[in-house]
Amino acid sequence: MDDLFSTAQTAGTEPQHADGGAHAGQSDSRPPLAVRMRPRTVDEILGQEHLLQPGSPLRRLAASSGEGYSGAAGPSSIMLYGPPGIGKTTIAHVIARGEGRRFVELSALTSGVKDVREVMHTARDQRDLYGRTTVLFLDEIHRFSKAQQDSLLPGVENRWVVLVAATTENPSFSVIAPLLSRSLLLTLRPLTDDDVAGLLDRAVRDERGLDGRCVMDDAARDYLVRMAAGDARRALTTLEASAGVALDRAAHEAPEGHTPEEPVVISEADAAQAMDRAVQRYDKDGDQHYDVISAFIKSIRGSDVDAALHYLARMLEAGEDPRFIARRLIISASEDVGMADPSALQTAVAAAQAVQLIGMPEGRIVLGQAVTHLATAPKSNASYAAVNEAIADVQAGGTGQVPPHLRDAHYPGAASLGHGSGYVYSHDEPHAVARQQYPPDPLVGRDYYRPKPIGAEGRLVDQLAALRRIVRGG
Numbered sequence: 001m002d003d004l005f006s007t008a009q010t011a012g013t014e015p016q017h018a019d020g021g022a023h024a025g026q027s028d029s030r031p032p033l034a035v036r037m038r039p040r041t042v043d044e045i046l047g048q049e050h051l052l053q054p055g056s057p058l059r060r061l062a063a064s065s066g067e068g069y070s071g072a073a074g075p076s077s078i079m080l081y082g083p084p085g086i087g088k089t090t091i092a093h094v095i096a097r098g099e100g101r102r103f104v105e106l107s108a109l110t111s112g113v114k115d116v117r118e119v120m121h122t123a124r125d126q127r128d129l130y131g132r133t134t135v136l137f138l139d140e141i142h143r144f145s146k147a148q149q150d151s152l153l154p155g156v157e158n159r160w161v162v163l164v165a166a167t168t169e170n171p172s173f174s175v176i177a178p179l180l181s182r183s184l185l186l187t188l189r190p191l192t193d194d195d196v197a198g199l200l201d202r203a204v205r206d207e208r209g210l211d212g213r214c215v216m217d218d219a220a221r222d223y224l225v226r227m228a229a230g231d232a233r234r235a236l237t238t239l240e241a242s243a244g245v246a247l248d249r250a251a252h253e254a255p256e257g258h259t260p261e262e263p264v265v266i267s268e269a270d271a272a273q274a275m276d277r278a279v280q281r282y283d284k285d286g287d288q289h290y291d292v293i294s295a296f297i298k299s300i301r302g303s304d305v306d307a308a309l310h311y312l313a314r315m316l317e318a319g320e321d322p323r324f325i326a327r328r329l330i331i332s333a334s335e336d337v338g339m340a341d342p343s344a345l346q347t348a349v350a351a352a353q354a355v356q357l358i359g360m361p362e363g364r365i366v367l368g369q370a371v372t373h374l375a376t377a378p379k380s381n382a383s384y385a386a387v388n389e390a391i392a393d394v395q396a397g398g399t400g401q402v403p404p405h406l407r408d409a410h411y412p413g414a415a416s417l418g419h420g421s422g423y424v425y426s427h428d429e430p431h432a433v434a435r436q437q438y439p440p441d442p443l444v445g446r447d448y449y450r451p452k453p454i455g456a457e458g459r460l461v462d463q464l465a466a467l468r469r470i471v472r473g474g
Contacts, residue, residue: 032236032237032240033203033209033210033236033237033239033240034232034233034236034237034240036208036209037199037202037203037206037208037209037236038089038090038093039087039090039094040094040097041062041094041097042058042059042062042094045087045090045091045094046087046191046195046198046199046232047086047087047188047189047191047192047195048086048087048091048188048189050189051186051188057076057078057184057186058078058091058186061076061078061095061162062091062094062095062097062098063098076162076183076184077156077161077162077163077164077165077182077183077184078162078163078164078165078183078184078185078186079141079165079167079171079175079179079180079183079184079185079186080092080164080165080166080167080186080188081166081167081168081170081171081185081186081187081188082168082187082188082189082190083168083188083190083230083231084168084231084233085191085228085230085231085232085233085234085235086188086189086190086191086230086231086232087188087191087232088139088166088188089137089139089166091164092105092135092137092164092166093137095135095162095164096135096137098133098135100131100132100133101132101133101134101135101162102126102132102133102134102135103134103135103137104119104123104134104135104136104137104161105136105137105138105139106119106136106137106138106139107138107139107140108138108139108140108141108142108143108144108148109140109143111138111148112148113147113148113151116148116151116152116155117151119134119136119155119161120151120154120155120160120161122134123136123155123160123161124155124158124160127159127160133161133162134160134161134162135161135162135164136155136161136162136163136164137164137165137166138152138163138164138165138166139166140166140167140168141165141166141167141171141174141175142167142168142169142171142174142175146176149175149176149179150176150178152179153178153179153182156179156182156183157182163183165183171185190230191230191231191232192230193225193226193230195230195232196224196225196228196230196232196235197221197225199232199235199236200216200221200224200225200235200236200239201216201221203236203239204216204239210239210243212263213243213247213263213264214243214246214247214263214264214265214266215263215264215265215266216239216242216265216266217265217266217267217268219267219268220242220266220267220268220270220271222268223268223271223272224238224239224242224271227271227275238271238274238275239266241274241275242266242270242271242273242274242275243264243266244274245266245270245271245273245274246264246265246266246267246270247264249270250264289320292311292314292315293311293315293324293325293328295307295311296308296311296312296315296325296328297328297332297336299311299375300329300332300336300371300374300375301332301336301379303375303376303379304375305371305372305375305376308371308374308375309368309371309372309375312325312364312367312368312371316360316364316367322355322359322360322363322364322367323352323355323356325367326348326351326352326355326356326367326370327352329348329351329352329367329370329371329374330345330348330349330352332348332374333345333347333348333349333374334383334384335381335384336374336379336381336384337374337377337378337379337380338379338380338381338382338383338384338457339380339382339383339451339456339457339460340377340378340379340380340452340454340455340456340457340458341377341378341455341456342456343373344373344374344377347369347370347373347374348370348374350370351366351367351369351370354366355367377455378454378455378456378457379454379455380451380452380454380455380457382449382450382451382452382457383449385450386448386449386450387448389448390448393443393446398442398443399440399442400439400440400441400442400443401440401441402440403437403438403439403440403441404417404418404419404420404421404422405420405421405422405423405424405436405437406423406438407419407420408420409421409423422436423436424436431470433467433470433471434471435470435471435472435473436471438471444472445472447468449464451464
């Protein structure tokens with residue numbers, strides 16, 4: 001009867017999953033590997049060396065209250081900006097471990113103004129009564145409304161709390177100016193492959209992690225690093241799943257009742273079974289959306305077809321609207337290729353129409369052809385520059401009157417006004433080009449279009465010069 005309600009495992013046995021396998025030798029009740037391996041000190045944080053130099057604000061903030069700051073000023077609040085999985089929450093927990101601090105965590109997804117005010121009230125009491133500093137970690141602050149962000153100001157300004165706010169979106173656009181001005185903005189950089197590899201090796205050895213029960217071969221490590229794409233949380237989550245696959249495989253391969261004495265080797269196949277597809281870091285309304293499409297267009301403009309196809313694949317895999325991509329290709333065809341290859345615009349328009357007709361996933365084939373055409377085509381922005389210069393002159397007042405001989409002469413009374421008088425019909429002239437004034441007086445002799453000697457446009461250099469000589473009588 002003593003064991004009837006016991007939750008303890010039988011000695012020597014591993015907790016089993018539904019499929020009968022043990023997961024890295026750990027109980028289901030244990031926190032995930034990514035939580036267990038969270039750094040406890042600043043020195044355990046991987047990457048972000050630019051923020052962790054001796055004497056830096058972040059290192060001082062993470063120090064115990066008596067070590068990093070003196071006097072009544074106290075530590076400043078900080079804004080952590082960077083992509084997911086690079087340590088924003090980890091840094092908040094490290095800061096909270098300082099002596100005389102209490103840690104409170106709020107999520108912008110579930111918290112409101114009332115929750116913030118309760119935290120501020122308690123934090124003020126804790127400071128005044130017990131001298132304890134409250135570290136308030138607010139995840140995804142960009143999801144807070146202006147009113148919710150306003151409610152943070154009294155606590156930050158009066159230092160009732162040390163606010164550690166995390167955001168994956170540019171704070172310049174998503175956080176109110178008064179809160180930004182009262183905080184230090186720290187930009188976290190994506191982890192390098194070496195950072196992620198070091199984290200995986202540590203997790204394999206550390207007693208908080210796999211504690212040596214599994215090891216990775218080189219191919220598995222490379223695979224996990226590649227699939228993590230700089231995301232530490234994803235790397236550890238995939239490692240934990242890969243260890244579970246490897247341990248299940250080893251358990252089925254071992255003779256019945258035999259427990260392997262050597263560490264189980266995680267192979268690339270085990271890792272691939274745990275995660276067979278990389279997750280794209282992409283936000284269709286945020287910085288990634290604009291950064292990737294910018295790199296895409298600039299790669300086409302720079303004639304790097306391979307980079308352009310990479311960014312196309314990246315957007316498609318992330319679920320970007322293919323019609324948006326097609327529209328940008330149409331713009332690029334005129335802006336960057338122009339008259340150097342007039343057929344590029346035809347290709348881009350046809351691709352946009354085809355994507356609209358056939359949809360995805362087949363639309364990727366059409367987009368791939370259009371990207372290849374534009375990226376490998378000769379480039380000229382002469383027509384783009386020409387229309388911009390013409391618009392600039394109009395905006396500056398450089399217009400003037402339409403020459404009388406070019407004005408509409410079809411309505412009654414137009415002839416009496418001199419409209420159309422002296423107009424030379426071009427098709428009656430040699431080469432169908434007539435000598436006469438076309439622009440308003442202030443713009444006579446003004447050249448907007450200057451063709452480049454590139455591709456098909458190269459043939460227009462001499463042709464345009466000849467046309468201008470005939471038309472202008474030069």
